[in-house]
Amino acid sequence: xxxxxxxxxxxxxxxxxxxxxxxxxxxxxxxxxxxxxxxxxxxxxxxxxxxxxxxxxxxxxxxxxxxxxxxxxxxxxxxxxxxxxxxxxxxxxxxxxxxxxxxxxxxxxxxxxxxxxxxxxxxxxxxxxxxxxxxxxxxxxxxxxxxxxxxxxxxxxxxxxxxxxxxxxxxxxxxxxxxxxxxxxxxxxxxxxxxxxxxxxxxxxxxxxxxxxxxxxxxxxxxxxxxxxxxxxxxxxxxxxxxxxxxxxxxxxxxxxxxxxxxxxxxxxxxxxxxxxxxxxxxxxxxxxxxxxxxxxxxxxxxxxxxxxxxxxxx
Amino acid sequence: xxxxxxxxxxxxxxxxxxxxxxxxxxxxxxxxxxxxxxxxxxxxxxxxxxxxxxxxxxxxxxxxxxxxxxxxxxxxxxxxxxxxxxxxxxxxxxxxxxxxxxxxxxxxxxxxxxxxxxxxxxxxxxxxxxxxxxxxxxxxxxxxxxxxxxxxxxxxxxxxxxxxxxxxxxxxxxxxxxxxxxxxxxxxxxxxxxxxxxxxxxxxxxxxxxxxxxxxxxxxxxxxxxxxxxxxxxxxxxxxxxxxxxxxxxxxxxxxxxxxxxxxxxxxxxxxxxxxxxxxx
Amino acid sequence: xxxxxxxxxxxxxxxxxxxxxxxxxxxxxxxxxxxxxxxxxxxxxxxxxxxxxxxxxxxxxxxxxxxxxxxxxxxxxxxxxxxxxxxxxxxxxxxxxxxxxxxxxxxxxxxxxxxxxxxxxxxxxxxxxxxxxxxxxxxxxxxxxxxxxxxxxxxxxxxxxxxxxxxxxxxxxxxxxxxxxxxxxxxxxxxxxxxxxxxxxxxxxxxxxxxxxxxxxxxxxxxxxxxxxxxxxxxxxxxxxxxxxxxxxxxxxxxxxxxxxxxxxxxxxxxxxxxxxxxxxxxxxxxxxxxxxxxxxxxxxxxxxxxxxxxx
Numbered sequence: 001x002x003x004x005x006x007x008x009x010x011x012x013x014x015x016x017x018x019x020x021x022x023x024x025x026x027x028x029x030x031x032x033x034x035x036x037x038x039x040x041x042x043x044x045x046x047x048x049x050x051x052x053x054x055x056x057x058x059x060x061x062x063x064x065x066x067x068x069x070x071x072x073x074x075x076x077x078x079x080x081x082x083x084x085x086x087x088x089x090x091x092x093x094x095x096x097x098x099x100x101x102x103x104x105x106x107x108x109x110x111x112x113x114x115x116x117x118x119x120x121x122x123x124x125x126x127x128x129x130x131x132x133x134x135x136x137x138x139x140x141x142x143x144x145x146x147x148x149x150x151x152x153x154x155x156x157x158x159x160x161x162x163x164x165x166x167x168x169x170x171x172x173x174x175x176x177x178x179x180x181x182x183x184x185x186x187x188x189x190x191x192x193x194x195x196x197x198x199x200x201x202x203x204x205x206x207x208x209x210x211x212x213x214x215x216x217x218x219x220x221x222x223x224x225x226x227x228x229x230x231x232x233x234x235x236x237x238x239x240x241x242x243x244x245x246x247x248x249x250x251x252x253x254x255x256x257x258x259x260x261x262x263x264x265x266x267x268x269x270x271x272x273x274x275x276x277x278x279x280x281x282x283x284x285x286x287x288x289x290x291x292x293x294x295x296x297x298x299x300x301x302x303x304x305x306x307x308x309x310x311x312x313x314x315x
Numbered sequence: 316x317x318x319x320x321x322x323x324x325x326x327x328x329x330x331x332x333x334x335x336x337x338x339x340x341x342x343x344x345x346x347x348x349x350x351x352x353x354x355x356x357x358x359x360x361x362x363x364x365x366x367x368x369x370x371x372x373x374x375x376x377x378x379x380x381x382x383x384x385x386x387x388x389x390x391x392x393x394x395x396x397x398x399x400x401x402x403x404x405x406x407x408x409x410x411x412x413x414x415x416x417x418x419x420x421x422x423x424x425x426x427x428x429x430x431x432x433x434x435x436x437x438x439x440x441x442x443x444x445x446x447x448x449x450x451x452x453x454x455x456x457x458x459x460x461x462x463x464x465x466x467x468x469x470x471x472x473x474x475x476x477x478x479x480x481x482x483x484x485x486x487x488x489x490x491x492x493x494x495x496x497x498x499x500x501x502x503x504x505x506x507x508x509x510x511x512x513x514x515x516x517x518x519x520x521x522x523x524x525x526x527x528x529x530x531x532x533x534x535x536x537x538x539x540x541x542x543x544x545x546x547x548x549x550x551x552x553x554x555x556x557x558x559x560x561x562x563x564x565x566x567x568x569x570x571x572x573x574x575x576x577x578x579x580x581x582x583x584x585x586x587x588x589x590x591x592x593x594x595x596x
Numbered sequence: 597x598x599x600x601x602x603x604x605x606x607x608x609x610x611x612x613x614x615x616x617x618x619x620x621x622x623x624x625x626x627x628x629x630x631x632x633x634x635x636x637x638x639x640x641x642x643x644x645x646x647x648x649x650x651x652x653x654x655x656x657x658x659x660x661x662x663x664x665x666x667x668x669x670x671x672x673x674x675x676x677x678x679x680x681x682x683x684x685x686x687x688x689x690x691x692x693x694x695x696x697x698x699x700x701x702x703x704x705x706x707x708x709x710x711x712x713x714x715x716x717x718x719x720x721x722x723x724x725x726x727x728x729x730x731x732x733x734x735x736x737x738x739x740x741x742x743x744x745x746x747x748x749x750x751x752x753x754x755x756x757x758x759x760x761x762x763x764x765x766x767x768x769x770x771x772x773x774x775x776x777x778x779x780x781x782x783x784x785x786x787x788x789x790x791x792x793x794x795x796x797x798x799x800x801x802x803x804x805x806x807x808x809x810x811x812x813x814x815x816x817x818x819x820x821x822x823x824x825x826x827x828x829x830x831x832x833x834x835x836x837x838x839x840x841x842x843x844x845x846x847x848x849x850x851x852x853x854x855x856x857x858x859x860x861x862x863x864x865x866x867x868x869x870x871x872x873x874x875x876x877x878x879x880x881x882x883x884x885x886x887x888x889x890x891x892x893x894x895x896x897x898x899x900x901x902x903x904x905x906x907x908x
Contacts, residue, residue, distance in 0.1 A: 097489055109506075
């Protein structure tokens with residue numbers, strides 16, 4: 001059963017007469033209660049992907065289905081309904097909360113917009129329950145966002161996202177703005193909420209270690225394309241795309257004893273501009289395996305795990 | 316939010332001082348009789364330019380009218396012109412600024428150019444032309460032509476402030492969050508965007524109010540603002556400056572009232588701006 | 597003798613104490629990682645060492661000795677001479693560290709023209725050499741380009757080249773890779789390691805990332821709420837931490853509560869409200885730094901934590 005499906009999503013932006021290929025053909029399925037981790041470096045299109053999934057941007061091509069219904073072909077009424085099923089937690093807890101509203105008003109706003117979800121008399125109680133659920137005190141409802149730390153603010157954002165009891169929550173770098181001792185708290189909370197509510201997550205992050213802790217399946221993005229997908233074990237233990245291997249190799253291992261024992265793969269250069277992506281395989285300009293074929297023919301994800309002409313053999 | 320701003324305002328002397336002044340000024344405008352015993356129209360040339368005395372603390376002007384009474388009675392039209400012109404300017408600014416900032420696109424380009432053009436017109440020069448025409452029609456004028464002229468010419472700064480606040484607020488993550496919750500344009504504008512524009516707009520508008528009162532005075536001073544029998548500070552200042560060497564008192568009192576009132580509005584604007592920002596409370 | 601010796605350094609920000617007695621040292625040619633979260637005081641420590649504290653922050657106590665000489669008592673002229681030539685600094689945000697209206701070559705060479713009196717031509721020539729040393733490809737052409745024409749990683753290389761211009765003995769790098777992607781971060785960390793070896797330069801790397809520490813540091817100083825809470829050899833520390841805070845970070849476990857506000861520090865040990873080991877004494881008495889033989893920790897129970905298998 002598929003809860004959320006992306007089918008050939010493409011998003012191009014026109015910037016000063018040039019086309020930015022932000023997302024260029026991304027497809028995936030997400031089952032209820034599942035977490036899909038989306039990893040990639042800046043410019044890979046992961047944030048644009050989140051906006052497309054939330055219908056904040058219209059795709060140049062492709063479709064998004066929620067419970068089988070085409071999100072971009074929905075009448076307004078049905079779209080309101082969709083908002084209840086798909087919610088999002090934003091990256092920056094400092095700008096994602098209206099500084100002029102109390103925490104209670106922020107977390108209760110979903111009920112003001114969707115008045116049929118909860119009778120007026122229940123809203124105050126529901127808000128307090130939500131705050132309690134994300135580890136804040138019910139009396140925090142009367143305070144303002146600036147009176148909270150980053151981690152607490154992110155909890156407020158999570159409570160707001162949960163108010164309508166969504167089936168899937170898109171998390172766009174939900175902890176990257178937080179301190180390291182707080183990151184684990186929020187990740188634990190997200191995992192706990194998933195168990196409690198049977199939520200599905202699309203967890204977008206550049207931090208591979210975090211994604212490994214939370215995700216069931218992983219999609220690795222590079223310049224607007226998914227270059228490798230698989231289960232967490234597959235992708236992290238036996239990566240087949242050269243980019244995935246390089247990415248994993250670049251993550252510093254928090255164990256000094258392993259220093260010098262691992263032979264790191266070091267990519268040269270940086271991600272090319274998405275305005276003018278390389279022909280054929282987009283990774284070829286930084287790939288140590290690249291051949292002539294890679295410049296002319298674009299590898300497809302197909303049935304294999306990696307979109308690569310010369311993937312590592314599956315062991 | 317409003318109660319929070321109010322709670323913050325209540326604690327501040329910078330708020331209460333201008334409020335106290337403005338309450339007095341407002342009371343003068345509403346019921347001048349309570350403040351001035353003398354009738355401003357009771358003028359006899361016998362008393363022409365009689366200096367301040369026990370009978371008339373502020374003295375008499377050239378026409379032999381009680382300066383204090385005229386100043387008090389002048390409050391009404393000065394304040395009325397200021398408030399009404401500001402209300403008009405505020406409405407235009409809110410409409411233009413919000414449409415421009417929220418809807419964007421070609422509408423924004425058109426409205427922004429329009430704002431630039433109006434901003435480029437010198438207020439007084441245009442007011443002279445417009446009011447001169449109004450006078451030429453033979454209608455004579457009360458406050459409406461002055462209000463209209465000031466309002467139509469004086470909305471631009473506020474509109475720019477509204478536009479830029481709306482523009483900045485529109486890109487905030489919390490506006491995006493509201494969109495994702497399914498909030499409509501109305502709700503997003505009222506709950507999330509407008510409050511950001513209110514504080515800076517109120518500040519600009521209170522200051523504008525002060526300048527409008529001053530502009531009315533200037534126009535009346537130039538002889539094209541309010542006309543007799545309307546009494547206004549500007550008109551009296553105009554009449555007094557011609558004979559400043561003989562008598563300073565007919566000039567000083569309306570000028571002082573004008574300056575204090577304008578200053579009170581500007582102080583109030585500052586206090587309100589601070590109070591509207593929960594972070595500065 | 598250490599190259600750089602910071603002893604009981606105290607910095608206040610108006611009525612707020614942001615550093616309450618920081619002591620650490622840096623030996624020639626070594627890499628010291630200063631690990632901490634935001635508000636722990638790691639950046640302020642670096643700024644105090646460089647003598648570039650932003651007002652109203654002021655040093656209120658302690659000393660910073662460079663080759664035995666207390667920098668804090670030096671006149672500003674002398675201080676300026678040491679800055680750049682002896683101790684240089686690289687910042688997190690390379691884009692704002694570079695002036696957008698001058699070419700990178702001009703900016704790298706600027707220090708050399710002012711400090712070493714090089715001619716424009718010589719300075720440019722030296723800028724190309726420095727850009728070569730930080731592995732910027734096609735340095736000869738790129739020296740004439742402007743900062744915005746460089747990618748994030750290349751810009752960080754440019755700012756490293758600027759810091760190296762006067763051949764300093766100590767390089768302080770404040771979160772130099774935090775703004776960069778992970779593949780680029782790896783390149784910059786490799787580069788810093790290579791430069792340190794080539795120039796036998798000491799590196800003080802300020803970071804919040806344990807992985808980065810494990811990869812490049814020789815020793816590590818862990819900071820919390822304006823104090824160094826643990827200092828040790830990196831292998832020792834990862835094998836057996838002596839401070840509960842370090843232990844929790846290493847386990848990757850969620851630490852309950854939030855980092856304290858410096859304006860309102862908890863009594864006694866600042867970490868006690870979040871600590872698994874906290875006892876009555878921790879609420880009242882601030883722990884002094886316990887010497888554990890070549891390493892130290894500021895905890896009443898440092899010896900217990902050190903041998904606690906659950907802490908690893």
